Amino acid sequence: YEIQKALMVRKSHLPAQTEDGIRIPVMGNIELPEEVVSVLDHGGDGIGLYRTEFQYLSRPDFPGEDVLFENYKDVIDVMGDRPVTIRTLDINGDKAVNYIRDTRELNPALGLRAIRYCLKKPEIFKTQLRAILRAAAYGNVRILIPMISGIAEVEQAMAMLDEAADSLIRQGFAYKRDVPVGIMIEVPSAVITADILAEKVDFFSIGTNDLIQYTLAIDRNNRHVAHLHQPLHPAILWMIKRTCDAARAKGIQTYMCGEMAAEPLFAPILLGLGVDELSMNPQAIPMVKDAIRSINTENVAPFIEKAMTMTTCAAVQELLERSFGEAVGRLEPDLEEL
Amino acid sequence: YEIQKALMVRKSHLPAQTEDGIRIPVMGNIELPEEVVSVLDHGGDGIGLYRTEFQYLSRPDFPGEDVLFENYKDVIDVMGDRPVTIRTLDINGDKAVNYIRDTRELNPALGLRAIRYCLKKPEIFKTQLRAILRAAAYGNVRILIPMISGIAEVEQAMAMLDEAADSLIRQGFAYKRDVPVGIMIEVPSAVITADILAEKVDFFSIGTNDLIQYTLAIDRNNRHVAHLHQPLHPAILWMIKRTCDAARAKGIQTYMCGEMAAEPLFAPILLGLGVDELSMNPQAIPMVKDAIRSINTENVAPFIEKAMTMTTCAAVQELLERSFGEAVGRLEPDLEEL
Numbered sequence A, B: 001y002e003i004q005k006a007l008m009v010r011k012s013h014l015p016a017q018t019e020d021g022i023r024i025p026v027m028g029n030i031e032l033p034e035e036v037v038s039v040l041d042h043g044g045d046g047i048g049l050y051r052t053e054f055q056y057l058s059r060p061d062f063p064g065e066d067v068l069f070e071n072y073k074d075v076i077d078v079m080g081d082r083p084v085t086i087r088t089l090d091i092n093g094d095k096a097v098n099y100i101r102d103t104r105e106l107n108p109a110l111g112l113r114a115i116r117y118c119l120k121k122p123e124i125f126k127t128q129l130r131a132i133l134r135a136a137a138y139g140n141v142r143i144l145i146p147m148i149s150g151i152a153e154v155e156q157a158m159a160m161l162d163e164a165a166d167s168l169i170r171q172g173f174a175y176k177r178d179v180p181v182g183i184m185i186e187v188p189s190a191v192i193t194a195d196i197l198a199e200k201v202d203f204f205s206i207g208t209n210d211l212i213q214y215t216l217a218i219d220r221n222n223r224h225v226a227h228l229h230q231p232l233h234p235a236i237l238w239m240i241k242r243t244c245d246a247a248r249a250k251g252i253q254t255y256m257c258g259e260m261a262a263e264p265l266f267a268p269i270l271l272g273l274g275v276d277e278l279s280m281n282p283q284a285i286p287m288v289k290d291a292i293r294s295i296n297t298e299n300v301a302p303f304i305e306k307a308m309t310m311t312t313c314a315a316v317q318e319l320l321e322r323s324f325g326e327a328v329g330r331l332e333p334d335l336e337e338l
């Protein structure tokens, strides 16, 4: 077993390609700049999610533009020409910043968080956007906007990006405006209107943790309802599929950066539903790459067609294990460690 | 204007029928048994939502079966053969019962509320179900189960109903098991799997307040995000339509009991999307009945087709006002009073 694991880690530096030759980028999620090393060590093809809250949570007040710029550039420098997906500030919700948290929010997960907060605090948002655009001049940056619920928020965020770029021009900073800008798909209304949103952005990234939370109306950190947190709920599969279908129809790609992406057994289902790229905690990368290599997408299509007719989570899981458990099942013992 | 209003109240005792002869039942929402009088005074065709939390919130401990039975029978006796839709306990969330509330829930709206709570406390649930089935022997009762997120909860609730009925037989109580049992459609996953759920229940009732809250991930009581609470969001219209379509395909009806149902200007959209019955606070009934009478459903179909292609709330609202504002618009001054 130890030998198998060592082999897997060594293979992790090769691309993840299905049996029939489809290449799936497998990326790492990071929170701290130094975690970028772990992503490379585990064979990550880039950073699929750089969470930027830490720079705000670890201080007594808001960080300045230069501090943020240095943080982002540190990551970009290490990654070279590999993609670095910087998610704009996703505070409040479960990540509360002491100096700004409105403790009167009864349901913070449904409150003034992420892009909602940023659009209400344009100076704070613009500071971060300027730092990102400046750092983007040094590598392969993508910008990812969290908690989009409708088209108006996308348009406002894009306008803020333009403003940030304009101010950088005027002040003579080096920067790059021409970077892919995508949105997190994690609010149910974003899935339903994915065809509308796809016209306005360069990529989607499905955040399964929040998407499951809102779709099933279940706080994922509340142990009393933990039994209802079901990634294989027919409604969740449907939502992933709808997102991918809408993206493909408009010629953009769909990534995934929630916990679902880190589970090797889910790889066949995610590929089958149309997810183009997976991002996860660095330690999970080797196993997911290995799972992808064992998949032949020709077997995936009929499996998905059958899975989408299932009426219960248990039935989907049973079919999944029956169809792919042998190929990716041996990875399961490792799951506990993630 | 006063004369117009007086005429409207008088007309409220006639059925609400569209210009082309389609009859739409307009029902009242109540919380206390005595509110039933107000429903009749305002021309309500029945009780579309009898909220049963008050009997739990107003006491130091759980009410007994006989207390509940008397409460339900009081309402049923006044309503005669008109439908009385009793919703099973929907506590926690925003309605917290002091003696059971788990104050450690960070997001109560996403926590152990409604049917989730009832299924974890079978004795409390069974007490209520027995009281409802006993009261049902005296009138035209429907049972409505809140916060359903998937099929397993429906099956468990149905099994509890059977158990409650069995225990009543054994003990020789008068009761009626053969009542329509429906579910609230207010969790996004219930909309997505409406075709599956429709096989198991006798009707749907869309709870727009919670459905909007979860679909847009917005706490409707949080003023910081109040600007994002948009009933005409394309995703909300889509969800209503999907629910109605799934119900119709399986031969059941879709009712609506959220605040959206109480807005006369929304009547054309709701009828067009396929809602079969509306329920609201009693004071709104005359205006909504009047709005329904001004609608010709032949004009509604092309309007809906166009509305469903709109990409913003503002565009939908503009089209709605342009298409039907003249017919139902004169009712708007009253809205503030609700």
Ligand SMILES: [Mg+2]
Pocket: A146, A186, A207, A209, A210
């Ligand atoms: Mg999220």
Ligand SMILES: [Mg+2]
Pocket: B146, B186, B207, B209, B210
């Ligand atoms: Mg509700």
